[in-house]
Amino acid sequence: QSALTQPASVSGSPGQSITISCTGTSSDVGSYNLVSWYQQHPGKAPKLMIYEGSKRPSGVSNRFSGSKSGNTASLTISGLQAEDEADYYCCSYAGVGVVFGGGTKLTVL
Amino acid sequence: EVQLVESGGVVVQPGGSLRLSCAASGFTFDDYTMHWVRQAPGKGLEWVSLISWDGGSTYYADSVKGRFTISRDNSKNSLYLQMNSLRTEDTALYYCAKDTGEWYFQHWGQGTLVTVSS
Numbered sequence: 001q002s003a004l005t006q007p008a009s010v011s012g013s014p015g016q017s018i019t020i021s022c023t024g025t026s027s028d029v030g031s032y033n034l035v036s037w038y039q040q041h042p043g044k045a046p047k048l049m050i051y052e053g054s055k056r057p058s059g060v061s062n063r064f065s066g067s068k069s070g071n072t073a074s075l076t077i078s079g080l081q082a083e084d085e086a087d088y089y090c091c092s093y094a095g096v097g098v099v100f101g102g103g104t105k106l107t108v109l
Numbered sequence: 110e111v112q113l114v115e116s117g118g119v120v121v122q123p124g125g126s127l128r129l130s131c132a133a134s135g136f137t138f139d140d141y142t143m144h145w146v147r148q149a150p151g152k153g154l155e156w157v158s159l160i161s162w163d164g165g166s167t168y169y170a171d172s173v174k175g176r177f178t179i180s181r182d183n184s185k186n187s188l189y190l191q192m193n194s195l196r197t198e199d200t201a202l203y204y205c206a207k208d209t210g211e212w213y214f215q216h217w218g219q220g221t222l223v224t225v226s227s
Contacts (some may be wrong), residue, residue: 001171003153036213038154045204045220046154051213089154093212097168098144103153 004029004090004101011107017078020104022090023071030071034093037066037075040103041086049088050075082108111135111216113205118221125195129221131188131205139163139183142208145190147201148220155201158190159208173199195225 005023012018022029022037029035033053038046048057050066053073063078073092077084085108090101117129131143145157158169158179167179178191188205202222206214 003155032212034212038214040154045217046214048213048215051209051215052211057215087153091154091156091213097159097170098156098212100146100154100156 001094001097001099004092004099006088006090006101006104008102009105009107011109012077012080013109014080014082016080017076018080018106020075020077020088020090020106022073022075022092022101024073024092024099025071028092028094028099029068029073031095032093033068035066035068035073036091037064037073038089038091039084039086040089046089077106080108084108111207113207113216113218115203115205115218115221118203118223120224120226121195122227123195123197123225125225126191126193127195127223129190129192129203129223131218133186133188133205133207136207138181138186141210143181143188144206144208144214145179145188146204146206146214146217147199147223148204149198149201152201157203160188192223195223197225199223200225 037050040046054066112134114132144159160179176194180189202220204220207216
């Protein structure tokens with residue numbers, strides 16, 4: 001049950017695109033199309049942004065997209081906006097329960 | 110509207126015990142697997158435990174196995190986490206989360222804070 005690996009921080013200017021990677025193993029990310037992504041603003045509960053690798057829940061902007069290649073999943077945010085500044089966590093089914101990534105702090109410059 | 114409301118978080122001494130509760134409403138509680146996820150101050154999310162819809166299957170993170178017990182009472186639409194032999198590293202905000210059925214969480218509570226300190 002080792003945590004998935006995410007960059008500690010990423011940044012971008014308004015209007016730009018950024019990508020956050022999430023690297024796991026063949027026991028989690030690589031074996032299942034069950035990666036989800038969560039946005040968390042300070043003092044708030046996590047919010048689901050992407051599920052099953054690339055699907056968006058109703059109400060989530062289409063500026064958010066997800067993908068996967070091998071043992072690495074990615075979250076891309078296009079047209080960055082100030083309100084996107086938050087922590088982002090990936091999560092994968094791991095055969096027994098789930099495992100989260102360490103989190104990535106997104107700064108909008 | 111789905112609502113999950115956690116309670117029971119307090120300050121407890123190392124080695125102590127505590128039971129957290131999560132009151133669920135707005136959905137058919139006994140249709141869903143439920144989870145506990147925690148977040149230490151300033152740190153990331155950590156999955157803690159899950160329980161199947163009927164309570165027949167439970168799983169735990171290695172970090173809490175043998176010390177924590179998850180349970181549910183479907184007649185009361187409630188989820189519980191019994192925490193024993195608490196350690197300082199168990200200090201965290203504990204969230205309950207509803208599993209949609211495909212291992213992701215669309216609904217979370219606001220969390221209850223557990224502080225383990227002497």
